[in-house]
Amino acid sequence: MNALYFKDLLDKTHRGVVAAVLRGGVPGGQLYGYDLVHALDEFGEPIRGKRKINEEQAAIIREIFKYYAEGRKLKHICDDLNRQGIDSPKGGKWASSSLVGSFVRQTGMLRQTLYDGFVTFNKLQYRKHPENGKRLSIVRPEKEWITVPIPELAILKEETFLKVQKALDERSSMHMQRKLIPAVMTDEERRDKSIRRSKEWRRNQAVGNKRANAVFGGKLYCGEHDQKITATYAKHYSCPVKGCANRNLHYDEIIKLVLDAIAELDEAKIIEHFESDEIQQVRAHHTREIERLTRYLEDLRASINKVIDALGPDARSSEIRAFFDDKAEQIQRTKLDIAHHKRELPGSTLPRKLENIIQRHQNLVASLRAWSRDPEAVACMRQIIERLTLCATSQNKSKAVCLANFDLQSIISTNKRP
Known part of the structure; x- marks a missing residue:
């Protein structure tokens, strides 16, 4: 009889909470970003789940979503909040788990739909494990979820919230891959992964926080001896092989050849790359x-x-x-x-807005022609240049030419960034 009574009480409580949600109430206790509102209805009964936005906490939520959408790591976001002395929802220090929650259970601050103006209820149900009696949370099928719009409680813009949800799915999937895939990878897959990681590391080194240098620094090679052309003294560069025509070259003549080579990138070359047999x-x-x-x-x-x-x-x-x-x-x-x-x-796959990519590349070339050591333009251009080859003749150095090889995958991904 007691079991039947508690089962009936559970059903009644659940129906009452569902009715409150459908009337615009927010179930549960304190939620970061909102304050509970104590009010009575026309019958003198307390209004369940009424809330209002806490503007101070809402500003912090917008900052967190902005940083995550920009690609910052959860640990760095939490460290910044802790250094600013901002209390977490539970009053202690911020932790990554409080932001990202669980991918399987779809929990965490970054997945809270109320920030987008929708309250989601009936997502989880709790049962006892049949063997050990522990309380387990189980995700209900998505068709059983109850979603009610409450636009007056929206803290974020819809595009920001959707952008973060997409980033969460991608990064959670990649995290699960990094955790589960290595156990079943073949030796060939491990070798390919190591090569990609090294290439990405070199690319990141080119756009680090170091002082901006020449756009061709470390990427310029001699076309005759396949040796790297390096600085010898102030604004002069040379191939290490004695007697080579690419020796004692002044910075001004090199940068002119390099910018002419970089400027040759156009839509036809990108289309040719994506239509090649290999791609x-x-x-x-x-x-x-x-x-x-x-x-x-x-x-x-x-x-x-x-x-x-x-x-x-x-x-x-x-x-x-x-x-x-x-x-x-x-x-x-x-x-x-x-x-x-x-x-x-x-x-x-060939990007749709190819003209925007070419226009941005031309703008970078124009910036470098105006000032060849523009830090922002140098950093962006170094990321997409794979190799520069300088070909000169010993008879006439004025006929020297520079050939540019681009990392087209990098130029596409760079231009897709917000």
């Missing part, structure tokens, strides 16, 4: 893998459903649990592989 093969590979893995994922889910339908309530033995655990691991790995190929696919 088309990469694009086709990712497309095929997405289709294949999607079919494989559907087959895995279908096989699990068949076992459940066949066994019904008898699916509790250790062998059956081991079978389900193995299938769950396969599904997780397949999802991660699909997410990986979906992230790699845009890198082999």
Whole structure:
């Protein structure tokens, strides 16, 4: 009788909270960014879940979302808040877990839909574990969630909130990949990953916080001896091979050749890159893998459903649990592989707004022609230059030419940034 009473009480309480949410109330206790409002309705009953925006905390929330949308790390955001002496929602120091929450349970401050003007309820349900009796939270199917708009409680702009949600999904997927994939990687995959990491590290070094130098520094090579051309004394550069024509070159004559070579990048060269056989093969590979893995994922889910339908309530033995655990691991790995190929696919696809990319590149070249050591222009240009080759003749140095090789993947990703 007690069990039936508590079950009936649970259902009534749940229905009451759902009714309050549908009337515009916000369930739960204190929520960062809002203050509870104590008010009575026309019948003298307290209004459940009424809130108002706390402007001081709302400004902090907007700052957190702005930093995360710009790509800053959670640890750096928390460190900045702690240095400013800003209390966390629970009164202590800020931690990354309070911001990002759980990807599986869709919790955390950065996923709070009320900041976007929508209250989401009925997302989780709590049950006891049948073996150890512990209380577990289980995510309900998304179709059972209750979402009610409350625009007057919105703290963020919709585009900012959506941008952060997309970044959360991408970064959470990448985190799960870094955690789970290494255990099943082949030696070839580990080698490719190491090469990509080294290339990314070198690219980041070029745009670090060091003092801006020449745009060609460390990237200029002699076309005859394939040796790096380095500074010898004030504004003079030389190939290390004695007798080479590329010796005792003044900065002014080098920068002119370099800027002429950089300026030759146009839409035709980018289109040629993306239409090359190598890039088309990469694009086709990712497309095929997405289709294949999607079919494989559907087959895995279908096989699990068949076992459940066949066994019904008898699916509790250790062998059956081991079978389900193995299938769950396969599904997780397949999802991660699909997410990986979906992230790699845009890198082999011709961008839509190609004219904007070329215009930005031309603006950088114009800035460097006006001042060849412009720190911002130098940093951006060094990121997209892969190699500069200086070809000169011993008879006439005035006929020397510079050839530029660009990291086109980098120039595309750089121009996609907000």
